[in-house]
Amino acid sequence: MSHNNFQNYKLSTDITRALSSLEYNLPTEVQRKVIPIALKKCDLVVKSQTGSGKTAAFSIPICELIDWEENKPQALVLTPTRELAVQVTEDMTNIGRYKRIKANAIYGKQSFARQKLELKQKNHVVVGTPGRVLDHIQKGTLSLERLNFLVVDEADEMLNMGFIDQVEAIITELPTARVTMLFSATLPPDIESLCRKYMKDPVHIEIQATG
Numbered sequence: 001m002s003h004n005n006f007q008n009y010k011l012s013t014d015i016t017r018a019l020s021s022l023e024y025n026l027p028t029e030v031q032r033k034v035i036p037i038a039l040k041k042c043d044l045v046v047k048s049q050t051g052s053g054k055t056a057a058f059s060i061p062i063c064e065l066i067d068w069e070e071n072k073p074q075a076l077v078l079t080p081t082r083e084l085a086v087q088v089t090e091d092m093t094n095i096g097r098y099k100r101i102k103a104n105a106i107y108g109k110q111s112f113a114r115q116k117l118e119l120k121q122k123n124h125v126v127v128g129t130p131g132r133v134l135d136h137i138q139k140g141t142l143s144l145e146r147l148n149f150l151v152v153d154e155a156d157e158m159l160n161m162g163f164i165d166q167v168e169a170i171i172t173e174l175p176t177a178r179v180t181m182l183f184s185a186t187l188p189p190d191i192e193s194l195c196r197k198y199m200k201d202p203v204h205i206e207i208q209a210t211g
């Protein structure tokens, strides 16, 4: 009998069913470390290599804790690229399938007007690239007053691509009573200082690279 399966987290049936249909039978190491802490709503800084299962590590607790009835976005995931925004939206949608979680990707080079209409609908989770997210916040087409979770995914890539100022500008627009989780393969000094500035006693998790 395994002591490291998803049953340990006492997730709702809607989420465990989704994990079964995705054939996620055992949590990866980063998921074993992140899920219990995120479910307790603690801030997190996670250093873990590509392919270690970070998306589900934040998507599972977020989907679990989302209040379906609330129409305004409760979670914002910032990603450095539109491909990653689309991927995270898909993963979040799959994990939240039976709970009917609505996740929406918003990124540049796509109709702002169409996104504006989509953002008027029910959205539990918004996933997007920093420039376009900031644009929607500044134009008043994305209201984040009900936000409970902020995820900064691939933070080192954000830095490399010059998005850190935009990420910071977005953070200053968010409610301070929120959970913040930052994921990165490396933690350069600028990312460390961002964490010190905007997180509340974050738990640091580092997964050693294998192979």
Ligand code: ADP
Residues within 6 Å of the ligand: 023, 024, 025, 026, 027, 028, 031, 048, 049, 050, 051, 052, 053, 054, 055, 056
């Ligand atoms: P990372 O963000 O760390 O680069 P991903 O979240 O993209 O990694 O996950 C890498 C791959 O592993 C994806 O194809 C995902 O579907 C798969 N995966 C994640 N968690 C599990 C799990 N618990 N069991 C099986 N496959 C998983």
Ligand code: MG
Residues within 6 Å of the ligand: 051, 054, 055, 153
């Ligand atoms: Mg990832």
